[in-house]
Amino acid sequence: MTYEMAHRALPDLWATLAGADAVHGLYYLLMHGVFALWDGGPVALRLPSVLATAGAAAGVAALGRELAGPRAGLAAGVLFPLLPAVQRYAQEGRSYALVTALVVTQTWLLLRACTERAGRRRRTWWAGYVLLTVLSGLLHEFALLALPAHGIALPVSRAPRAVARAWGRAACGAAATVTPLVLLSLRQSEQVAWISVSLAGDIAGFLLPAAVGVAAAAVVRRGCAAPAPGPRLHTWALPLLVVPPALLLLASAVRPLYVDRYVLYSQAGLALLVGAALDRVSRPARARRALVPVLVAAAVPALWPVGTQLRDPHSRTDDAWAVGRAVAQASRPGDAVLFVPASRRVWTLSREPASYGAVDLALAASPRAGHTLYGTELPAPGIRSRMLRVSRIVVVHDPARDRREADGRERTKKATLRAHFTPCGERTVGAARIVVYERGSRC
Template identity: 50%
Template sequence: MPSGLILLLGAWGIRRQDAVWRDEAVTYDMAHRALADLCRTLQHVDVVHGLYYALMHGWFRLYDATLGDALGAAAGLRLPSVVAMTAAAAGVALLGQRLVGRRAGLLAGLTFALIPVVQQYAQEGRSYATVCALVVWATHLLVRGAARPRRRWWLGYTALMLFACLLHEFACLALPAHGAAVILARLPRRMLRAWALSAVTVLAGLAPLAVFSTRQSAQIGWLMWPDPLQLLTFAVLAVLGLACARVRVRSRGPIGLRALGIPLLLLPTLLLLLLSHVEPAYVDRYVLYYVVGFALLAGAALARLLRPAGEPGQTRPRRLRRTLALAAALAALLPVDVRLRSPDSRVDDVSAVARAVREIAEPGDGLLFMPSRRRIWTATRPHDFRGLADLALSRSPSASHTLYGTELSGDAIRERILVSRRIVVAGDPAGQLSDDSDQEIAKRATLRSSFVECEVTEVRGARMALYARAGGTGDGGAGGC
């Protein structure tokens, strides 16, 4: 049932009116590059996502040849995440069943499927849902290995955790949570040694990628202090999870519910926040799997509180009140769930940007991206930008083996701008910090001194403006607005 629910919720509105946001556009671009070009690009940028891009490359070769024309690029980006979250929900249910019982497992899986952040990343063309699923099933093998020591369980645990870490480095923060569970459960020393050996193996396998990726640390230079809304989400789930942990439940195996659920809920996020004091690195999706700890604790508590009438301490009026409270909580989530499936649910909308550019531009117009990294907006709909001259571009993203291409010098960009009559500027909305590179300064200064703004169109996360040469003539042609 949990798998069916998340599959239904994942398929609901999966295309989001064909809206794609910038990170998904990066996935689409990288997955559609030849493997040789992809490997060369990863030497310069985004190596931490390299394995995911390679997997998506294989997926899109199959998808584009079969379902691509019918379902579109947006669905192709997100279907793997829907499948991954479906597998994660099944794993949470089985984990809850093994820790406490069948009813607790069912409710844990359902709780997991209904958490808004789970539904959000079930419809995200990035690696986070897959990482979450791998951590869930690795945790399941850890619990099985503790209950019935077998080499195959520990080998499977090691393989899944290494795979998760190679997809995203911060999956390694699940290892301390697993270690804490083993210690809190007071398992025999041989179990602790088995876990330690697995953890060391995973970290050793991750080390080359981690060391190489430090050369590309500037990629997360945009991260500042954690987003307050993300911190609030974690705080609410942490408080609710700890409250659920106070409900008395009987664990069935050597690793108890609290011993596993509480560390998995708290440690990954707290460790990432601690790391962020050294270098900003916190985004909730990096440790998305922390919600598994909450789901396990909440599922067990609900199984206890909603047990059938007639059991000790459970009267019909009390059961009815608790059922109504649960129904009210689920109803309160509905507005959030609906919004997650709208184009406004992400920071920007690449498709809306492309349509807006097409509406205000004419063939032969100049085109500027401000800042240059917004050139990723062309990745999924390049046909909407045909006929426009990218005035700052030196080498395209694919030719330069970069995400956003390379740009000319500031002086060269200025010269190109000055020979243009009309320029479409695709940039960030008002209020965003401006980049201070020579190229961006040259763009802003030349437009301000030699052009007038004729028309502005704002869409989700972007601002398109049409500029014409100051003093130009005409009523919409090449000589003016």
């Protein structure tokens, strides 16, 4: 989706965002500029995320150094890009790595504003904090969930009331600036209708890192013989780890919205806590000498399979390049291609059926021509009429989205296939099920 949207002309992109996907509008605009400078295909698509992850790792190291010392900062900065979720989105052509880098940097700026004496430099830190909060919110509005984490960290770390009041003004100003985008995206909420929250998957995926973070925080606190002056790491890192995903899960009780990548920046809190805990337990020289080889011996076999699997194309449930190739291989010149549901047309935007002689059967207007994400389809009777005029249809099906995006068009597609066509071949590529149907009762 990013690749296709970023290649649209600016007037077309603007017209599309007015009706859909406004939440990613700034990111598409940024990537439009990247491709204008260098149209490097998948490499150019993913390079900003790689660079942002490197910047976020440096920011995590700077935060750890500021809060717990240079060794804790180094451990946290090294650990952060090794976390599986961070590894995954470091290579995705989406905004999540960029948002993470901005949230980590704005957290560092807030910390500097809290510890700086009143004057011009403090005002500079506050201005930078507001600017980056607005930018991260415009890249993805759920970046604003970092604000409650910061709001909790300030009193817990015993920040002066003047600092808390200044933060309140900065947070309100930044949130007010992003509010128009939030209101616009609420009118486009049908785009997240596919989200469902799983007890076994999503909630467990939140509780496990939270439990590790709480345990690491306990190790860090036990290592402190007496309360240290100024901010302490666990009072900042634990809210960043727990609060944003917890708030998104609570909101999902009203409307399912929780997806872990929406709050990827919370992983910075986990890296900070575990890095500080490792620093704490390795303080004695003898323990430090023993700890390093043990950690290396444990980390390499644990992380190598994860890192290798994440870099394999089969790890992507939405590998559009692979789906597009598979659809092209299943199609013959003159065949019809049908998407069930229509939103799965996104899988072939980089290689449209017309490019290999097939016909997009239900399409009335292309995504660019209609200023939509997935194209405009014919009314149900028109789709049925076209289906009955062809002898072979390649159906690109996504069972996971089928139930959530069912409407009259989708029901007509399936009913016509059942009544007049026979499935003659099937292939699964990630989340896509590609089925070849032939007219009549036999293949």
